[in-house]
């Protein structure tokens with residue numbers, strides 16, 4: 550069955566970016582000149598998805614406005630001869646059908662997914678967590694769709710993480726089927742290094758079968774009193790086979806300040822226009838940083854408190 554629909558989970562509080570996320574959805578944070586969530590929409594459109602259901606919550610209306618037409622802006626740009634910019638602004642809303650549903654209380658990712666149940670219906674679909682970005686996101690998704698076609702069942706995107714990081718992720722117990730393709734034997738949420746069956750961590754792209762909805766409806770709140778998607782997946786794994794694809798290329802976690810900065814620099818350095826200048830600037834700063842301090846102590850933050 551062709552996968553036509555996707556869910557983008559964008560209802561979380563974004564506490565790691567407070568106070569910024571008090572009024573601004575973290576999905577609207579920029580990565581270069583686009584908001585984070587646009588990369589998800591582009592990836593889905595590129596992989597042939599026809600409709601995305603974005604799960605939002607209070608204070609996230611900026612996402613809806615962003616993917617809507619902006620006739621005055623388009624006209625102003627066209628009148629000023631900025632035809633390319635005008636087209637770029639219009640293209641943002643034409644990539645695929647986007648609709649929205651609110652998660653009325655932030656009771657976890659599993660709970661958020663249930664809000665999309667009626668819009669998805671009885672067909673397999675993609676779930677995207679927009680904070681997780683892949684260098685080759687479109688290809689990763691298409692490869693996951695191939696695996697779903699071949700084996701059926703759910704398919705999870707995964708990537709190898711350092712030993713020190715296994716405690717931060719859902720970790721897969723893998724049985725290798727072919728290059729980068731695994732059958733998931735078990736799934737452990739945030740294990741200790743000793744418990745971890747591998748260092749293959751689940752990342753924010755999933756192909757899910759619709760039976761996940763019924764399972765989540767009957768999954769009690771787990772960690773943080775939230776309905777956890779991983780708890781639902783563990784239950785689903787007992788019923789039907791599940792697969793994982795080890796994504797190629799870099800992955801960025803834009804859900805924390807350090808990760809977002811890393812993603813920003815990585816993307817900017819690859820950009821043919823701003824990359825070379827940014828590289829010079831970074832090298833100059835690193836030299837300054839290594840030079841003996843004259844006035845202020847090197848250890849003093851430039852903006853106190855910013856990285857708390």
Ligand code: UTP
Pocket residue numbers: 558559560561562563564565566604652654655656657658660661677678679680804
């Ligand atoms: P995170 O664990 O990153 O939480 O959610 P968060 O709220 O986005 O950010 P922090 O940790 O407070 O800084 C993982 C994904 O699940 C979604 C988020 O939007 C993100 O895509 N989510 C989480 C929901 O949609 N609803 C929830 O109740 C919780």
